[in-house]
Amino acid sequence: xAIKITDYEDNLKEMHxxxxxxxxxxxxxSEEHFLSGEYADWHIKGLIYHVNNLIASYREVVxxxxxxxxxxxxxxxxxxxxxxxxxxxxxxxxFVSLARITLDNLRYILYPLFVNNMGQMPKSITxxxxxKTDCSVYQRIADTQELQYLIDLRNCIVHYKTxxxxxxxxxxxxxxxxxxxxxxxxxxxxxxxxxxxRITENRDIVFNIFLPDNIYDRTSNGKKLCVFTYDKRxxxxxxxxxxxxxxxxxxxxxxxxxxxSQEKRFNYNKSASFANVKYLDLKF
Numbered sequence: 347x348a349i350k351i352t353d354y355e356d357n358l359k360e361m362h363x364x365x366x367x368x369x370x371x372x373x374x375x376s377e378e379h380f381l382s383g384e385y386a387d388w389h390i391k392g393l394i395y396h397v398n399n400l401i402a403s404y405r406e407v408v409x410x411x412x413x414x415x416x417x418x419x420x421x422x423x424x425x426x427x428x429x430x431x432x433x434x435x436x437x438x439x440x441f442v443s444l445a446r447i448t449l450d451n452l453r454y455i456l457y458p459l460f461v462n463n464m465g466q467m468p469k470s471i472t473x474x475x476x477x478k479t480d481c482s483v484y485q486r487i488a489d490t491q492e493l494q495y496l497i498d499l500r501n502c503i504v505h506y507k508t509x510x511x512x513x514x515x516x517x518x519x520x521x522x523x524x525x526x527x528x529x530x531x532x533x534x535x536x537x538x539x540x541x542x543x544r545i546t547e548n549r550d551i552v553f554n555i556f557l558p559d560n561i562y563d564r565t566s567n568g569k570k571l572c573v574f575t576y577d578k579r580x581x582x583x584x585x586x587x588x589x590x591x592x593x594x595x596x597x598x599x600x601x602x603x604x605x606x607s608q609e610k611r612f613n614y615n616k617s618a619s620f621a622n623v624k625y626l627d628l629k630f
Contacts, residue, residue: 349581349584351401351404351405351408351583354397354401354583354584354587355398355401357587357591358394358397358398358587358590361394361590361591361594362390362391362394364594364598365390365594365597365598366387368597368598368601368602368605369383369386369387369601370383371601371605372386372455372601372604372605375604375605375608378458379458379604382454382455383601385451385454386451386454386455386597386601389444389447389448389451390448390593390594390597392444392448393441393444393445393448393590393593394590396437396438396440396441396444397437397441397583397586397587397590399433399437400434400437400438400441400582400583400586401583403430403431403433403434403437404434404555404582404583406428406430407426407428407430407431407434407515407541407553407555408551408553410426410428410430410515411424411426411515411517411543411551411553412551414426415543415545415551420519420545421519422518422519422522423516423517423518423519423522424515424516424517424543425514425515425516425517426514426515426517427513427514428513428514428515429513430515431511431513431514431515431541432511432512432513434555434582435509435510435511435539438509438539438582438586439503439509441586441589442496442499442500442503443500443504445496445500445589445590445593446471446496446497446500448593448597449471449487449493449593449596450469450470450471452471452483452484452487452596452597452600453467453468453469455597455600455601455604456481456483456484456600456603456612458604458608458610459481459603459604459608459609459610459611459612460481460610460612460613460614461610461611461612461613462613462614462615466614467614468484468614471487471493471497472497474487474488475488475616476488476489477619477620477621478614478615478616478618478619478620479612479613479614479615479620479623480612480613480620480623480624481603481612481613481614481623482599482603482623482624482626483596483599483600483603484614485620485623486596487596490592492592493592495561495585496589498560498561498562499557499561501561502561502562502571506571507538507571508538509538509539511539515541516541517541517542517543517553518540518541518542518543519542519543519544520542520543520544521544538557538558538574539555539556539557539558539582540555540556540576541553541554541555541556542554542555542556542576554579554581555581555582555583556576556579556580556581556582557576557580557581557582557585558572558574558575558576558580559572559574559575559576559577559578559580560572560575599626602626603626
């Protein structure tokens with residue numbers, strides 16, 4: 347079943363309401379907690395801001411597609427002058443980068459609960475190893491393979507290949523295998539995020555921008571960029587909201603762990619093995 351854009355907007359409002367209440371309770375603990383709560387609030391509001399803007403640009407591209415479908419009916423491919431597609435990708439770039447930073451900054455919320463000093467805390471989520479901590483938040487992050495996709499996206503756009511677009515949206519009818527270079531003229535203007543549309547039996551327009559199934563090929567020694575495929579149908583809006591929900595969930599647990607007790611009770615030790623980690627029964 348197709349997910350409506352308004353469903354994503356409702357998700358954002360729900361997350362904002364939930365995290366704001368937890369941050370305010372956390373900030374009452376001390377001046378130090380107040381300041382780290384302000385940083386957390388700023389970062390998460392920034393993520394919500396970028397996803398809201400991404401949705402707004404997505405909606406504008408949909409309007410342009412609807413206009414053309416109402417004018418010329420269906421086509422195998424539409425190449426539409428829509429500067430909004432650039433705005434959409436700017437917001438996605440900013441979101442992916444800020445999402446990684448926000449996850450790294452969990453250390454400032456969790457640090458008061460660790461017996462370790464700050465220098466022993468992981469500086470980045472990529473430093474985390476499974477079973478090296480008894481903190482449920484860090485253990486979940488270390489154990490979540492799905493988070494690797496966010497890390498891969500960020501590393502790709504920073505170090506390997508841009509997600510840049512031209513001012514044209516390139517939208518293909520679903521079910522067709524089209525070489526976009528034949529239409530766009532060069533590799534630079536071939537988007538890595540693939541726009542596709544279909545018409546339902548009720549004549550509704552379903553539009554998706556899909557991200558690649560995988561970013562890197564790790565089947566051989568080391569890693570290299572994949573030949574991008576789109577069979578998993580990873581929608582850019584759905585994936586952004588999923589990442590955001592994951593971040594908010596972990597921040598809420600970190601905040602609640604502080605609120606419930608300020609005791610320094612967690613360890614991070616690369617030489618140890620923590621097999622039994624207690625997770626909060628957090629509904630969100």
